[in-house]
Amino acid sequence: MQENASRTEGRAQVGVTGLAVMGRNLARNLARNGIRVAVHNRTTAKAEALVEEFGDEGDLTLARSLEDFVAALERPRRIIVMVKAGEGTDAVIDELVPLLDEGDIVADAGNAHFADTIRRHEALAQKGIRFAGVGVSGGEVGALEGPSIMPGCDGDTYAEIGPFLEIISAHVDDEPCCTLVGPDGAGHFVKMVHNGIEYADMQLVAESYDLMRRVLGLDPADIGGVFRGWNDTELESYLVEIAAEVLSHTDAGTGRPFVDVVRDAAEQKGTGRWTVQTALDLGVPVTAIAEATTARALSGGTARREAVREALAGAADADLPSSLTVDDLRDALYAAKVVAYAQGFDMVAAGSEEHGWDVDRADVARIWRDGCIIRARLLGDLADEVEAHPDAASLLATPTFAAAVAERLPALRRVVTAAVAQGVPAPVFSSVLAYVDALRAERLPAALVQGLRDYFGAHTYERVDRDGTFHTPWAGDRVEVDAG
Template identity: 60%
Template sequence: MAASAQIGVTGLAVMGRNLARNFARNGYTVAVHNRTPARTRALVEEFGHEGAFVPAESLQDFVAALERPRRLLIMVKAGGPTDEVIGEFAPLLEAGDMIIDGGNAHFLDTRRREQGLRELGIHFVGSGVSGGEEGALHGPSIMPGGSAESYAVLGPMLEKISAHVDGDPCCTHIGTDGAGHFVKMVHNGIEYADMQLIAEAYQLLREVGGYAPAEIAEIFRRWNKGRLSSYLIEITAEVLAHTDADTGKPFVDIVQDAAEQKGTGRWTVQTALDLGSPVTAIAQATFARVASSRAQLRAAYRGLPGGTDQELRRHEAERFTEQVEQALYASKVIAYDQGWTMIRDGAAEYGWDIDLGAVARIWRGGCIIRAAFLDRIRAAHAADPGLASLLAEDTFAAELADAQVPWREVVAVAAHRGIPVPAFSASLAFYDTLRSAHLPAALIQGLRDFFGAHTYHRTDRPGSYHTHWAEPGRPETRTDQ
């Protein structure tokens, strides 16, 4: 088989198939392969008119169809299946060739794979891809890691098939080895928080405001025309406006209230703990999904006393709606800020040089969390590459200052009514934690020193100290000399 394909895609489930079609639609000749040959044939038969495909049934024919340096994109299940496919293809490749993993791999696996293939002279590119099946076909947000050399060869192709906003591709070289998959993991963590915050806003509008789902859909459509404009707000309106054909009920009322997850949110929280990165809103959103699925535990709590129940008059409901918008926006800013802090922490830990402004730029289109205010985040980091937090930027700080009273009132109303708002509450608590001049952590340090001689630092002089709590007079000694 003559080498004529500029890129190859193996693993032709929905995402792999649509990415292959995207490459072909953009003028590239694409070799396609699947463990089940029938799926390869089906793709060519159904979509062959969209561009140039080179079907291959064997691994050898697939590799032989690729131009040097070979670019081989694998789209298979994360974990063992990815290692298995790499193990099958690596012996067939040569130095300078590259394997691209476009799945949701754990970034530590990507680091391991990159190191192992580097020793063979093969480039390994762990690339986050966001946008779902539609994004894969029409233009996703792409977050490739790997060597700068591999990006020089592969990057122009990825940029061409990615989404574009204001003429800019939603793709950039994130950093070495696992940086791309790390940033995609944090993206998904932010996505968890964003969806949980939206869900909490919906429940408040329904249970406190007294609005029906169709009415709440109109509220979200209105919000989507303002500063909350985003893909998730847009599709929330669509879901809430949908009526179930079988029952005539609002769609949201016939869906079981048990949220599932594929693991990236959990990875984000686990990794944040390892890094000491306080992603509290993301964590609460992840735990909220877990709690929603614990049917037996929920049954044990059901029927226990809750909060008050008071119906609002229409003008009161309208005022409450405005407060919820403020709380949703402020909490959203906190969740995104936590994500950016975690990316910064990960870059410091693993030696990546990640442009935080570029991350905001490539998330403006294609991806699930694309939102209008990402352009402001991009601009803030462009103006100050060392920006420690979005709250250090004047306009974001002013907006959260304006949101203070309604944000707190919404959380208070939820508590009084017995309505769970874990992500709203965690976002507000995080804000209050970081803005506070004094925290009770001083007492915690005292307790740790009392039972474990863990020492503490004083506010009035340098050094590390321990108080001998069991001795008369409780003398203090300096421990770092």
């Protein structure tokens, strides 16, 4: 361990600037894996504390200024930026660029919007500096012990920085949960979709809990036990595992279930909203993600909730018969998870085509098998199905998952019916059922929508019995005309 960067000029293999929890743990992860790391933070005390407390974990070089930080790195320099996304990232890059040489690499491992990553890649390329947008998932524990890593960059850039990222990533069967996703913004795009799926997955787990409590009458500890049992089935996943832990926890101060003392207003940092907005731009329906994002926004509107609750206090509560069982919830949760993942992977395919990224969805599924928040047993099957049926219109059209959803569809329908009958909000379960029913329907009411659009705006329509585009003069003689 050196405190003066000038003594070891050019020694460090990777530099990390930005030492909040994620950056701090990534630096430690690198050092633990035998990589020589230079560390820097705008507030020098954080860098000093890291080296002082964890310097015995590996080769950590303290840099008190950006100049010393850059000088401490071997060439080509490999710099990981871990600061708050947005203006903070731009500010750090602007300070770094004048200190770098052609061929040096800057990797943004924060939660950047993929469009910002594309912009930064193009801007730095003009200066001869290579840029990577690196999606990282796994939270603070994953950052330290092995996250899922989603890099987006050029092939030559990955050849320089990829081996270090693969070393520190989670591994499954000796395979790193890290691969080159695609160029420029591909990595951060895939990370954004990951977070969108995460929103849907968490909301489904929460809705399952709510239905078990409010319809089946189970207490939180019992529900925690149910989740613990489910984690030994096809539902095995990180979120099911930790749901069991949270629901089994008792608040020390009150003796009440922990979940009962937490304010029921969920927060968000924007990635779910980005996913929904981008999906709309791409024309890809991600209803499960959209409803989960909306559910968080609704939960946070506590004043509105209270006002409506008071205004509707006289309304009769729903209390219709329900035959819901725990097994129904287990089957419905699995089916709904599959649909949420399918929607996410549809979006990955659409984004890849839109931007010319050539993202391998099977590889994405594989690097999500461990390290990330949505890691789950089903991702192994998902990778196999995508690889075996690359041209399938949807994950739901592949043999394994078509059979899985078909078998569990009656349970999903019973869950949604019970939720409606008992007045328990289950927006993601409901949206998933509506999505599947819409895909299965031979005819949709969109035909009437097209008729209405043509009536008020002459937007035209197509027919089922012949090719072409047509318009009916609704205010005139209503004799259809060819609008092609």
